[in-house]
Amino acid sequence: MTVLLIAIGNAMRGDDGAAHRVIERLEPAPGVVVRGELQLLPELAPEVARADRVVFIDADVEADEPSIEPLEAGAGAGTPLVHTITPREIVLLAGKLYGFTGRAYLCRLPVADFDRDGLSPAAEAGVEKAVGLLREFIR
Amino acid sequence: MPERIVIQPVTRIEGHAKISIYLDDDGAVSSAQFHVTEFRGFEKLCEGRPFHEMPGLMSRVCGICPVSHILASSKACDNLLGVEVPRTAVQQRRMVNLAQLVQSHALSFFHLSAPDLLLGMDAPPEKRNVFGLVERDAEFARRGIRLRQFGQRIIELVGGKRIHPSWGAPGGVLRAIGEAERDEIRGWIPEALESAEIAIGRLKGVLDSMAIEIEHLGNFPTLFLGLVSPEGGLEYYDGVIRIVDGEGNAVAEGLDPQRYLTYLGEASEEWSFMKFPYYKPLGYPGGKYRVGPLARMNVARFAGTPRADREMHEFKQRSQGAVCESFHYHLARLIEILHAIERIEEITQDPDLLGSNIRARAGQNRNEGIGCSEAPRGTLFHHYQVDDNGLVRSANLLIATSQNNLAMNLAVEQAARYFVSGRSLQEGMLNRVEAAIRCFDPCLSCSTHALGQMPLVVELRDAGGALLDRARRG
């Protein structure tokens, strides 16, 4: 059983880096692979396909509390400005192109402020809770 | 009073750029602007730092194309040392620059533009995405990913790291590579060449159905600027600047990149943080020019590799003068991928690639250094002024996306004039306006990436300035 944890965000942009803090806090565990990404790129799909379970950890402006929810494959709306694709798209590519049959989850983190160094107290509290949730999840 | 349609972020949390479209009294589009509201201030960070640190510091400008900044920065530092870089280091730098181009262009085409291009701009939005693409042809999508992996793998093999390689340095590079690395790179080549040609064939096959977009998404004469080799072929690492006009006539030949300030100016507008570079002899904004794949196809007379030369020859037939349709940035990008793979193969055949003389050593011999290379999105300049002790006094970066700023604004305006009508924003309009920007593949990856954020906001205002409609685009 391999679990892949993928933290997404820009650590130089305040709370956008919350996911990276989460994976830094988690203790290494057998079968758990951790990756930190500025943003998602398509070549992550083959790696996702090799895992049994994958959790995307990302800051979410609409999250009030950290949560881990199942994530369905799907296409996201494209944007012409940011060269990134969504967790749902990665799951889609992993499934359709590389035979991923595992389960995907999204861990959303609450955020308050992107214009600062380090995390806001709200994001910090969210990270703390998310670490607890993920510890449970991995077990 | 003109009306205004705005595509814009309302707050920082919502986005990083906006498009404003202004309507006149009759409700027709009078003008449009593409605003960038991000401000980075990287040049300020460099002040007071030893110039030797610049390549490593500059690699942090961007997590998407760090290699381009490492190269331009290393070249500016070579200049401060006043040395000739050993051939082994030059070949490594060339190869990594081309690898960066392949992976960047592959992302732009296969993942960001292909849904629009291959499924059709009017395909329903729920189909016109990666999902639709994968449904149609999974193997094609896999090839796109493999091309990216090819580029990334070279950067990793040569640079030692995938994202911010500490590899380029003043006077050369930090690591020699061996036969194992070279042979692995060679192993990728046949499939990569095949993928590039398949993609070119696909795109050419749908261009006829895109006549309206080709005509109205940024089709206008401007100058084109880019590096060319001394013989006038495609060149990404060194060479001289060539500028052609919309008819394809040479406006300037053999310009020394070192003297860029004598022929390039930078204007600023209060409504955008991004500067507006222009060609000085023609003034502002008359001296607007485009850089990047389309510009390189227009300024170079030939590619210099057989497969790319065939495609480039055909490409140039699309117009009597220069190819002025911004839509053809897409095809230009694919031809560049093909050319880059051919060049990478050539470099792997050069025994000097594996040499151990990788760095020229010298003290500081100049107080001013300028480095210029072609990044995926266009010509990139790094310019450092350094005191006698090697500390940076000032740094100036002239980046591709800002050099395309005037043309992007025009392209947005042209797309809006043709596709936007009425007092509300429809999906088809927004998609076309965005597609105009996407031609240039501008990048704001240094922004935030949180879920639920809308990097781009579109607003529509009436003649009195009142908001008619607003759309947030994620």
Place this chain on the structure above:
Amino acid sequence: MSVKTLEIDGKMVTGMAGETIFSVAWEHGIHIPRLCHIGGISDVGACRLCMVEVEGQRKLQAACLTQIEEGMVVRTDTPRLKAHRKLIVELLMAERNHICAVCVANGACELQELARSMGIDHVRLRYRFPVFPVDTSNERFGMDHNRCVLCTRCVRVCDEVEGAHTWDVFGRGAGSRIISDLGEPWGASESCTGCGKCVQVCPTGALFDKGKTVAEMRKDRGFLKYIVTAREKKQWIG
């Protein structure tokens, strides 16, 4: 010389009278963290990272300055000590501008390694972002005060081993700064012999070889042992 027996972290160890807790612990494989100590020059107890608990004493003791005593019971790794050390490293990080990603010593820095070994993934204190100059007036070396932790290894090696005493400490508290001679630029120093010992012993990227780029600076801290042994025992061994 008499042999003393003591207990460190539950382990019975012996050392010679006059030896410090720090050196006896290291001889027995108990690696107490440190930043200002380096073998071959005197100890000053500046960094406070080697603080240990000694049974029967309320105050923490600097292991590098405290001599062993018969029957001493020492603990080097209690939760209290760990918390103290972590805070010290965080204070150092917050005090100046330590930006590992773009530092010449990235990957070969003792401060970075300490932070890594203590699991410091962020700093709880507000960064001060002071404005410090970089002195690159010397032909071969540079001094970046932004990365200095004021351990004074450079001051001591210059004074005790090279005999030049080019470096010293100027100012007080957080405003302290290493200066060459009487505050002249390094390149104008008349006492500096240009030997480079200070550069090699510096634990961070504060002192560096000019011309090194990001993550390129590597330091040879072993040389000091050779020189000191050669001087004391007339033998060239490390």
